[in-house]
Amino acid sequence: MSELFTASSYHSILCSDFPPFLHDYLQLPLLTRLKGVGLLCGTDWTELFHNQFFYSRFDHSLGVALIVWNFTHDKKQTLAGLLHDVSTRAFSHVTDFRNGDALTQESSEDINASLIDNDKELSLLLKRDGLTPNDVDDYHRYPVADNPCPGLSADRLEYMYPSGAALCGQWTIDEVRKNYSHVCLLVNEQGQPELGFDDEEAALDYTKRFTNIALLLQHNEDKIAMQLLADVVSRAIKCSFICEDDLFSLTEQELIERFDSFASQKKDIVFTRLHKTFRTMKEVKHTQRALDGHYCVSLAVKKRYVIPLVKQKDGSALRISDCNGEAKKIISDFLSYSDSPYGCVCIAQ
Numbered sequence: 001m002s003e004l005f006t007a008s009s010y011h012s013i014l015c016s017d018f019p020p021f022l023h024d025y026l027q028l029p030l031l032t033r034l035k036g037v038g039l040l041c042g043t044d045w046t047e048l049f050h051n052q053f054f055y056s057r058f059d060h061s062l063g064v065a066l067i068v069w070n071f072t073h074d075k076k077q078t079l080a081g082l083l084h085d086v087s088t089r090a091f092s093h094v095t096d097f098r099n100g101d102a103l104t105q106e107s108s109e110d111i112n113a114s115l116i117d118n119d120k121e122l123s124l125l126l127k128r129d130g131l132t133p134n135d136v137d138d139y140h141r142y143p144v145a146d147n148p149c150p151g152l153s154a155d156r157l158e159y160m161y162p163s164g165a166a167l168c169g170q171w172t173i174d175e176v177r178k179n180y181s182h183v184c185l186l187v188n189e190q191g192q193p194e195l196g197f198d199d200e201e202a203a204l205d206y207t208k209r210f211t212n213i214a215l216l217l218q219h220n221e222d223k224i225a226m227q228l229l230a231d232v233v234s235r236a237i238k239c240s241f242i243c244e245d246d247l248f249s250l251t252e253q254e255l256i257e258r259f260d261s262f263a264s265q266k267k268d269i270v271f272t273r274l275h276k277t278f279r280t281m282k283e284v285k286h287t288q289r290a291l292d293g294h295y296c297v298s299l300a301v302k303k304r305y306v307i308p309l310v311k312q313k314d315g316s317a318l319r320i321s322d323c324n325g326e327a328k329k330i331i332s333d334f335l336s337y338s339d340s341p342y343g344c345v346c347i348a349q
Contacts, residue, residue, distance in 0.1 A: 003173040005052075005165045007059040013177050014158070015066035021075065021129060022065060022082070030086050030119050034058035036251025039159060040166060042091035042229040045256050048221055048281045048345075052169060055162045057085050057092065063162075067154035068145050071185045071195065075129060080139040081154055083122075084146070087112040089247035090255055097230035102223075102301045113137040143192045144185070150307040150319075150331075151188060152195045164213045171209065179206055186309045186317040196309030196317055203310045203320045207327050211334045214304045220297065220343025221284045227297045228278045228345075232259065235271045276348035286340035294344035305334055 003009060025031065034057040043049040065082035072078070087110070089095045096102060116122065116137040123133060139145040139155075146153045161180075164170030171179075182202035188194040197203035216222060236242045241262045242255065250258075262268075263275040277295055290296040309317040310324075321328040 005162070005171070005173050005176075007055065007063075007162075009173050010162060010176065011059075011063055011066055013173070013180055014063055015070040018066070019069050019078065022062075022069075022078070024125055025079065025082060025122075026062065028119070028121055028125070030115065030122055031058060031061065031082070033248065034061060034085060034088065036253065037088055037090055037092060038252055039092065040163065041093045041226055042252070043167075043222070043225050045252065046225055046229075046278050046281060048225055048284070049167070051166045053166050055166055057088050059162070060159055061085050063158040064145065064154045067158055067195075068142070071154075071183075072144055076131060076135045077139075077142040077145055079126075079131070079136040080142055081145040083116055083136055084112065084139040084155065086115050090250065090252045091229055091233065091247075094226050094230045094233065095247070097226045098234055102227070102299050143188075143194060147188075147192070147194060150305055152306045152308045154195065156304075156306055157183065157195055160210050160213055164209055167213060167216060170213055178202075184311060186311055188309060188317065194309055194317075196311060197320075198311045200310050200320070200324060203308050204324055204327050206308060207306070207320055207330060210306055211330050214334060215337060217304060218301065218337060218339060220286055220339045223299045223301055223339075224281075224284055224295070224297050224343045224345060225278070227299060228274065228281075228295060232271070232274045232278055235268070235274055236262065239268045239271055241267075241271070273347055273349065277345060280348055281345045283345070285344045287342045287344055288340065290342055291344045293347060295347050296342050296344040298342045303335065305331065307331055 037057040038044050039055045039057055039060050040051060044051050044054055061082050061084065064084065065078050068081040069078040117133040126132060126136065144154055146155050161171050161176050179202055182197045182199040183195055184198045185193055186196040197206065236259060237244060242258065246255065259275050263272045266272050285291065307319045307321050310320050311317055321331055
């Protein structure tokens, strides 16, 4: 019987020697708040999706830190990875959809550095470790933690394993263990360190599975779930059911419970219908135009993909698309994919 996919079992694969200095950082309210924020952007709360388990932004942040530590043993880079999502509100990238930023999904990062720079408890821990907030307030500085698409970074590597496992059982713990054992540190075309694979088959396997999950995020089902929840949240704020700060202070479960209560009281019929539609929808119609009596979206969203490096016999590294024809086609097909112009669901009454 396959081992259950849990955050602890997964994290033990990412780094076998857990760095003791992280323990105190993991108690910071700045980070513990993220335990109530899901990685999968609100899809845990609709019947349209059947997520197999809840994986939090806290779990993701720790996972990124463990990968960075595993390959660098550098405190600055590790802590920058740990703190890279502290500005994430409830429902994660739904905030970007509220801000009209479905294409880049970066608008929620705007205050990340400010939160890090102004957290007094964090500053004390950093001082103890001989670091400053400036050392850790931007993980984009550290290419192992983050790098431009389509490079493979700790952030991208980490989130696609549990995303695939939760969304559709794409990865088991045993499969992650086998695949991750082939991850290594290489040098990319710009002379920068970048995560890659020491085995072409492992790189191809990761590319296939990453792309399968990335395709799900291009489907109208994902687009409609995120935009509809964005509209639910915006309407709740407009009706004063919640305020913007509640997206920082309340967990997703607490917010959903409030929304359920407000909807049942029918204090605002627009909110009630939007929220009920989000909670109960089971099927999306793929259409060429918007349908009457339906909630419809027509969106271009961020394409998440990687073209990982593969270590060659001479020690150099090539993108898998440059050394494997199957991978090249998989990536090309993904980049050219588009769902139907509209996704529509019947509005609940």
